[in-house]
Amino acid sequence: MSAFRRVTTDGPLRLVQVGAGGMGRAWLRTIDADPDVELVGLVDLDLDTARTALIEEGIGGDVVTARTISEVAERTPVDAAVNVTVPVAHLPVNVEALAAGIPVLCEKPAAPSLRDAYRQAAVAAVHGELLMISQSRRYFAALDAAREQLARIGSVSNASTRFFREAHFSGFREQMAHPLLIDMAIHQFDVARVVMGAEPVSVVCDEHNPSWSWFAGAAEAHAVFEFASGGRYVFTGSWVSVGEETSWNGEWWINGAGGTIRWDGADDVRVIPAGARARPERIAVPSGVPEEIAGSLREFVGAVRSGETPESTAASNVHSLAMVESAVQAAETGERVDIDAVRRAALAAAIEYEQDPAVRAALATL
Numbered sequence: 343m344s345a346f347r348r349v350t351t352d353g354p355l356r357l358v359q360v361g362a363g364g365m366g367r368a369w370l371r372t373i374d375a376d377p378d379v380e381l382v383g384l385v386d387l388d389l390d391t392a393r394t395a396l397i398e399e400g401i402g403g404d405v406v407t408a409r410t411i412s413e414v415a416e417r418t419p420v421d422a423a424v425n426v427t428v429p430v431a432h433l434p435v436n437v438e439a440l441a442a443g444i445p446v447l448c449e450k451p452a453a454p455s456l457r458d459a460y461r462q463a464a465v466a467a468v469h470g471e472l473l474m475i476s477q478s479r480r481y482f483a484a485l486d487a488a489r490e491q492l493a494r495i496g497s498v499s500n501a502s503t504r505f506f507r508e509a510h511f512s513g514f515r516e517q518m519a520h521p522l523l524i525d526m527a528i529h530q531f532d533v534a535r536v537v538m539g540a541e542p543v544s545v546v547c548d549e550h551n552p553s554w555s556w557f558a559g560a561a562e563a564h565a566v567f568e569f570a571s572g573g574r575y576v577f578t579g580s581w582v583s584v585g586e587e588t589s590w591n592g593e594w595w596i597n598g599a600g601g602t603i604r605w606d607g608a609d610d611v612r613v614i615p616a617g618a619r620a621r622p623e624r625i626a627v628p629s630g631v632p633e634e635i636a637g638s639l640r641e642f643v644g645a646v647r648s649g650e651t652p653e654s655t656a657a658s659n660v661h662s663l664a665m666v667e668s669a670v671q672a673a674e675t676g677e678r679v680d681i682d683a684v685r686r687a688a689l690a691a692a693i694e695y696e697q698d699p700a701v702r703a704a705l706a707t708l
């Protein structure tokens with residue numbers, strides 16, 4: 343039996359998108375290009391932002407613009423929602439949709455805190471609706487090709503990502519604390535869970551901000567995670583790499599008893615089997631696979647139609663967010679942080695904070 347309600351609409355899935363800012367524009371184009379979905383509503387606190395986005399992206403048809411999902415649902419049937427608002431608005435928007443019987447695909451990070459990530463996962467369970475977190479960097483044909491090779495190298499003893507970009511953003515990222523860990527590294531940490539085939543248990547982390555950095559917070563971070571399998575994952579990253587750069591996925595090495603898998607973060611995937619260093623195998627990467635948010639949308643639509651649980655449910659994604667919160671704590675304290683303890687504390691805080699007995703009961707099962 344499925345863990346959530348299936349949507350049985352025959353034609354394209356009728357979507358309402360919430361948030362028409364920078365990333366919202368990318369989602370509008372992605373939804374427009376996918377024949378299995380149809381945009382029926384665009385919600386933003388600022389109606390002009392929504393209307394301008396539709397015009398400038400050349401999206402025609404009968405798209406209702408409104409300030410809330412409920413206003414759209416009163417005017418036209420809605421099958422599902424895509425939440426591309428700012429992180430602090432994720433929980434209220436998700437809760438409104440789920441309570442109205444609308445499954446949601448929500449942009450990362452699930453919420454600004456682990457406590458709220460747990461709360462909305464419980465709300466989804468209470469309403470029997472799917473809440474999936476869009477971790478777009480899971481969807482690369484080359485990563486799929488690398489994942490297919492994992493069985494050949496056996497249990498992963500260590501995996502590492504080297505992430506070096508010269509990233510110039512205007513706005514909040516250059517002012518926030520821990521910009522690399524909070525705004526970027528969740529992508530690599532999330533993929534690390536896939537590669538390691540296990541959940542993280544502890545982390546040590548060192549952060550700093552080079553003298554030439556244009557960020558107020560630390561633009562470089564180095565973290566070592568221990569996983570339940572006993573394997574280690576090492577992330578070293580910089581957003582002020584003014585010399586050489588890696589891809590936005592970073593460059594990956596994955597080692598096990600059976601050998602090494604290397605991925606350059608673009609389309610070069612190699613397997614170097616144990617004892618065959620001189621004969622690395624280049625792995626073919628298929629073309630035409632929907633990548634990034636198009637891949638995430640495809641998985642979400644498939645899940646709500648089939649009832650099959652997708653990889654990044656809100657309940658599963660708390661492990662990725664816990665890696666970020668724990669790495670930040672480790673960087674601030676200089677101590678090794680127990681990730682299970684961080685998760686348990688957030689869950690206890692969510693239970694204490696929650697007023698709704700049904701949600702509180704659902705939290706106790708997470």
Ligand SMILES: NC(=O)c1ccc[n+]([C@@H]2O[C@H](COP(=O)([O-])OP(=O)(O)OC[C@H]3O[C@@H](n4cnc5c(N)ncnc54)[C@H](O)[C@@H]3O)[C@@H](O)[C@H]2O)c1
Pocket residue numbers: 360361362363364365366385386387388391409426427428429431435449450451478
């Ligand atoms: N996957 C990726 O690679 C990637 C890249 C960039 C951003 N993101 C994520 O996408 C999300 C949006 O980022 P952005 O850069 O587009 O932000 P943005 O500030 O440009 O746009 C957010 C929009 O949401 C609207 N909004 C805020 N609260 C709302 C609410 N309660 N109801 C309706 N509308 C509301 C704002 O008016 C604004 O138009 C964030 O979670 C961000 O982390 C993901």
